[in-house]
Amino acid sequence: MKNIPNITFQSNEHKRNFELLNLTSLFERLDSIEDHEPRQPHRIAFFALLVVTKGTGTHQIDLKDYEVKEGTVLKIAKGQVHSFQRNATYQGFLILFTEEFLMNYFSKSSINLISNLYNYHLSSPFSMNKIDNEILIHQLQSEIALEINFAHHNIVAAFLDLYLLKLERKSPDNYIPKNKSKLFRTFDQFKSLVETNFTKTRNVKDYANLLYISTKTLNASVKEFTLNTAKNFIDDYVILEIKREMMSTNKSLKEIAFDIGFDEVTNFTKFFKKKMNLSPKEFKSNQLY
16 A cells, blocks of 8 residues: 655645635546545645535545535544545535644634534534535635735635634534533543553553543543543544554554554554454455455
């Protein structure tokens, strides 16, 4: 399998940190992209919205296929692995923006709410939002066509900010009641720590210590939003990262095991098989057919 690197954001100077791509044009030039194969799983270092305006097809996010059609919007978070289907014919747009763009130009009061949209641990990336999709695309196209630099980023961000807040409001999975906001902050901090430190430790107590709370409090916070224990959350995230590595790189299983933080390949294999009921080699063979 061809090695597919992490994909960083690249855009023209006047669109730095934001890009609106027409999917028809993008699909036509997929074969000419040199740094990765977009139809193979690849990890992105920015945020994306896949908006479908016509036709049907599929799009894969973290090795799961999602059916798309007119009105669909798929949210792809920074750090997730995704891939386009082969011979895709559906139409629409791909909206890309960086974390820097979000932090610098979105209203501060809505950043926390919007970030929940990309909390793929809690909710599906799939939404149907036909009318708002059409409004957003029209607004973005009109602003880009003006080719006026003054307040360009601010206006684009304002359109996206409002759109994402509306999307958030329509998704009951992402609504956090006020009386549970403290628990959610703890869970959110824990999630961020796991994403940063999973190669160093899979021990619940280590994460509780980093948060200056007890393991009991940590487990209560995680169970509130995932119906699972902190340990299971950690292990599930490690499994997800193993899958991502297997499907987006040509590393050997031994290399992946050491990169993920296992001292012995046998321990890596036992861990994966216990969670998945098949070995890493079997899993990879099944994915590659």
